[in-house]
Amino acid sequence: MTESQDLKTTPLTALHQRLGAKMVPFAGYLMPVQYPLGVLGEHRHTRAKAGLFDVSHMGQLRIDGADAATRFETLVPGDIAGLGEGRTRYTQFTNADGGILDDLMVTNAGDHLFVVVNAACKEADTALLRATFGDSLTELTDRALLALQGPAAAPALATLAPAAAEMTFMTFRTMDVDGIPCFVTRSGYTGEDGYEISVPADRAEALAEKLLAHPDVEPIGLGARDSLRLEAGLCLYGHDIDTTTSPVEAALTWSIGKRRREQGGFPGAARIQGELANGTSRRRVGLKPEGRAPAREGTEITDLDGRPIGRVTSGGFGPTVDGPVAMGYVETAFAAEDTEVRLVVRGKPLPARVAKLPFVAPGYKR
């Protein structure tokens, strides 16, 4: 695939091409979907050893000001005021209807908040934050973002940053990685132990090459990133969550702070509090087809009599599960684990069961 003038590049684009990546457009960027190892190989390698992902297309922002956390709470249902220094948290920007505008990670970096948002929503999220924070908001456009994920990620990163080994899951530190000043969280999007490393753009290629020089580390593309997060039961914005889905319907209630549930103070709180009290009509669940055919996004879900009860929002093949896996929304009455349903693939109703998420046991270092 040749570069299009309309697609943006990251600081690692040249490296991806040198490594033989198949490049595709994603959220306005030219990104590696796979390298010669292939999607299945990259997925398995990440769960067995360590994978390095370029996620520089995502938005990185900084918010200063003493009231940054309390003001941030006016945009999200998460507990941000109570987020301790050096801790990172998953939450969502909600809209007035209680739907989700984007999901994101927010970090208490001591004297500021550090925020990472999805590439596809970067412009809208930045506008929202700019309207709320004005000049206290800085877009960190001169930084790249790398994810190092897998059981071998910690030993590999420790060779370049010994302090990284001391971090626990969902914490943040600034540290030199191979002498380069970086922001590091112990978090990720694969269900494995690992780190996300924010690095100055002009040092990113050198850092990536240093990490790739480690015998356990392989470059991983967006294809495997998707199969890894699907097996981990993690939402992909625009697919599993969107402006019509509330965090309660999306089974993300765990991310709503206890105090926030009672007090509200975020967009759509009325709907969300109502759902917390009275339940929802639908719920995001895992789905395990009983055969070998994948059921992909958009697949109709029916009950055993063929009545439509929902839709698949993410689906494909899980290399670690060694079979098809999916997530979707079903009427709440069908949301219990092991409930039998049908997935209509190429016109045929295939048997499947509601499955607990994640499909693969997590490797987090708590």
Place this chain on the structure above:
Amino acid sequence: MTVKYTEDHEWIRVDGAIGTVGITDHAQEQLGDVVFVELPEVGSTVAKGDASGVVESVKAASEIYAPVSGEIVEVNEALVDAPQTVNSAPTGAGWFYKIQLSDPGELDGLMDEDAYKAHAGD
């Protein structure tokens, strides 16, 4: 034995009245890792160009189009449990099905190896 090719990157190897059908190395390389294969029913009849099975990669499902008309006489059951064979041996063990040709004249409309190589090189 004749081997012919379609524009959709299927090959058919004809021995007498029976053709063995699969996808080319170019096709498997473009698809990426194959994770699922749906084979046609033995005994079913297909017309040239009909959908006759599905090959799914990690990302998407692709139809297999019948290169010729005829009756499906055998399918490669091994692909059900080992779909990756399509990637590792697309022109050998990764064959999809055998078809009894109802109109061998249809082969004249397919590409030979040189024409296909030029086509795939596009």
